[in-house]
Amino acid sequence: MKIFIIISMLVSALFSAELEWLHDYDVALSEAKKAHKGVYLFIGADVCKWCDRFKEMTLSDKSVIERLKKDYILLYMSRDRHKVPKKFKVRGVPRHYFLTERGEIVHTAQGSREIDGFYDLIEEADLAK
Numbered sequence: 764m765k766i767f768i769i770i771s772m773l774v775s776a777l778f779s780a781e782l783e784w785l786h787d788y789d790v791a792l793s794e795a796k797k798a799h800k801g802v803y804l805f806i807g808a809d810v811c812k813w814c815d816r817f818k819e820m821t822l823s824d825k826s827v828i829e830r831l832k833k834d835y836i837l838l839y840m841s842r843d844r845h846k847v848p849k850k851f852k853v854r855g856v857p858r859h860y861f862l863t864e865r866g867e868i869v870h871t872a873q874g875s876r877e878i879d880g881f882y883d884l885i886e887e888a889d890l891a892k
Contacts, residue, residue, distance in 0.1 A: 781828055784839040788848050788866075791838040795864035801892075803835040804860040806853055809843040814857045817875040824878050830885065835861075861888035 785791045788804075795802045805822075807814035821827055831837060840846075842853035850868075852858060861870040870888035 782822060782831065782837055784837045786839060786845050788838065788840070788846075791836050792862075792864065792866050795836040795862075798836060799864065801835050801864060801869065801888075802838055802860075802862040802866070803831055804838045804840065804851065804858075804862060806840050806842060806847060806851060806856055806858040806860070808856045809841050811856050813875040817857050821876055821878050821881045827878060827881060830882075859884060861885075861891075863892075 784805075785794065791802050791804075794800075807817075840851075842856060847853050851860060855873050857873070857875055859872045859876075860868055862868055870884075870891045872884050872887075876884055
């Protein structure tokens with residue numbers, strides 16, 4: 764069990780090193796307004812094999828990183844550690860929310876995505892704007 768926790772911590776450290784994640788909803792909205800960008804909210808859990816899989820397979824890809832940074836302020840909230848606003852579901856993680864700079868939900872989805880599937884999800888969010 765200790766090895767699993769250490770591996771999870773290392774994955775989380777690598778995950779946060781490539782993408783500049785905020786962990787406070789209000790700060791993310793403030794940054795989005797300044798930058799005139801949307802917010803991508805990824806809700807996960809401290810121990811979640813599907814969240815870890817998504818981070819390793821998809822959020823580590825350079826093209827995904829560039830695409831997200833271009834159009835979104837990035838907000839990661841662990842349902843175990845962060846104060847997630849009540850309007851967002853925290854059961855069934857990973858959860859993905861695409862928000863306007865005012866915090867309005869544009870698109871939402873649940874589950875781990877491979878790279879192509881995540882690009883489809885981003886396109887769906889773009890179409891919903």
